[in-house]
Amino acid sequence: MTSALDETTAQLRAAGLSPTRRRRLVLEALDRRPRPVGAHELYVELTQQGTPVGMSTVYRTLTALAAKGLLHVFVRDGETHYRLCAAGRHYHLVCRRCGLVVEHVDEDEGWLKRIAREADFEADSPETEIHGVCGPCHRALKS
Amino acid sequence: MTSALDETTAQLRAAGLSPTRRRRLVLEALDRRPRPVGAHELYVELTQQGTPVGMSTVYRTLTALAAKGLLHVFVRDGETHYRLCAAGRHYHLVCRRCGLVVEHVDEDEGWLKRIAREADFEADSPETEIHGVCGPCHRALKS
DNA sequence: GTTAGTGCAAACCTTTTGCACCAGG
DNA sequence: CCTGGTGCAAAAGGTTTGCACTAAC
Numbered sequence: 001m002t003s004a005l006d007e008t009t010a011q012l013r014a015a016g017l018s019p020t021r022r023r024r025l026v027l028e029a030l031d032r033r034p035r036p037v038g039a040h041e042l043y044v045e046l047t048q049q050g051t052p053v054g055m056s057t058v059y060r061t062l063t064a065l066a067a068k069g070l071l072h073v074f075v076r077d078g079e080t081h082y083r084l085c086a087a088g089r090h091y092h093l094v095c096r097r098c099g100l101v102v103e104h105v106d107e108d109e110g111w112l113k114r115i116a117r118e119a120d121f122e123a124d125s126p127e128t129e130i131h132g133v134c135g136p137c138h139r140a141l142k143s
Numbered sequence: 144m145t146s147a148l149d150e151t152t153a154q155l156r157a158a159g160l161s162p163t164r165r166r167r168l169v170l171e172a173l174d175r176r177p178r179p180v181g182a183h184e185l186y187v188e189l190t191q192q193g194t195p196v197g198m199s200t201v202y203r204t205l206t207a208l209a210a211k212g213l214l215h216v217f218v219r220d221g222e223t224h225y226r227l228c229a230a231g232r233h234y235h236l237v238c239r240r241c242g243l244v245v246e247h248v249d250e251d252e253g254w255l256k257r258i259a260r261e262a263d264f265e266a267d268s269p270e271t272e273i274h275g276v277c278g279p280c281h282r283a284l285k286s
Numbered sequence: 287g288t289t290a291g292t293g294c295a296a297a298c299c300t301t302t303t304g305c306a307c308c309a310g311g
Numbered sequence: 312c313c314t315g316g317t318g319c320a321a322a323a324g325g326t327t328t329g330c331a332c333t334a335a336c
Contacts (some may be wrong), residue, residue, distance in 0.1 A: 020291065020335085040325080054293040059326065075218045078301080079325065093264045104262045111254055112273070119247045120278035121236045129272045130255065135263035163309090163316065183300080197318040202301065221326080222300065 015068035025051055026061045027070075027084075035099045036074045036081030072127060074101065089126040095134035097141070102134070158211035168194055169204045170213075170227075178242045179217045179224030215270060217244065232269040238277035240284070245277070 008027040012019040029045055030037065039058050046053045062082050065071045072085040072092070076099055086103050093102040106112075116123035133141070151170040155162040172188055173180065182201050189196045205225050208214045215228040215235070219242055229246050236245040249255075259266035276284070 018290075018335085022292075038325090052293090056294080056327080057292055060292085063327095078223075080221075091258060093259070093262045093266070095264070096268075102262045102264065104258060106258060108254070111251070115234060115247060115249060115273065116236070116275060119236045119245045121238070121245065121273070121275045122278070122281045123236070123273055123275035125239075125274045127274065129274075130258065130264070130266055131268045131270070131272075132259065132264045132266040135265070138265045161310090161315075165317075181300090195318090198300095199302080199319080200317055203316085206301095 011070065015065065015070055017064060017068065022051075022053055022057050023061050025053070026058065027065070030065075030071070030082065030084050033083065035101055036072070036076065036083040038076075038079045038081050040079075072101070085127075091126070091128045091130055093130045093132065093134070095137055096131055097133050097137040100134045100137075154213065158208065158213055160207055160211065165194075165196055165200050166204050168196070169201065170208070173208075173214070173225065173227050176226065178244055179215070179219065179226040181219075181222045181224050183222075215244070217272075228270075234269070234271045234273055236273045236275065236277070238280055239274055240276050240280040243277045243280075 008024045008031070009019040011027060012023055017023060025046055026042065029042055039055065039062055042062075043053060043055050043058045046058070062071065062080075066073050066082060070084065071082040074081045074083065074092075074094065081099070083101060088105070089109070090103045090105045093104055095101070112123050112126060112128065115121075151167045151174070152162040154170060155166055160166060168189055169185065172185055182198065182205055185205075186196060186198050186201045189201070205214065205223075209216050209225060213227065214225040217224045217226070217235075217237065224242070226244060231248070232252070233246045233248045236247055238244075255266050255269060255271065258264075
């Protein structure tokens, strides 16, 4: 069966993008990644894996997917990185050492609302970024 | 009296940077800004105000001040922006419309610690970023 | 066949760097 | 003097764009 392929196809359709070969390959590559990827790295991966893609296609696809809300965007060392995102309210914990991003769902839904109210903000995007060092990296640094 | 000048001088010395004319001017310009400024904008401001400065000096000064912890760094539309920062634990609320950044001190010190613990992170930098729309912008958008 | 997608190369923009000059102690 | 700061111009990324070609319905 071709469920993986079908799934990316469905995702693209749901986003209102025609499911072309390149787009599916980009989405599949993203699907395998635990942490945000830069356009160039993705380009190299797809090219080496025997799928020639133009840089512009990579950029255009990533931009389109992000605009549709399928990807989260992170900036790391002056380079934009993208990662598949879960829907719904959650926070992002970003490791500044290895770049890992953990999506954490907080049970205490009221916290963000309270902060926003106190600061006179509409915190419409719950994708709050918390920066630090992930557990594995922290333990590696201590040793 | 020249207290303003003295103050930037003191800030620079405290940061371990010799208080040159250019650096003081950069710091003073930042002091007048409620929201993060990009290097180019700062360059234009200083130049128009009759103080010729090289772009490289602006960049080098901003980088140095940020490295010393005197400035917070934000990325907006692919351009790095800098703002004088308060010391101590606080969150940043960033308006995606006007770029305003509000520093909010939360009384509930435990929240961040709890999130970090649950996600196995060391949230060493309390300068968490919350994105949204500030009150004035939100009201402007509704009208 | 018509419309959307793609590749290439050039352009763009922000930021960094090399090097000669300058300033301040 | 001598060291660090500065300016200029060039280079270095990363990203976008114009245009001709291709592919999919």
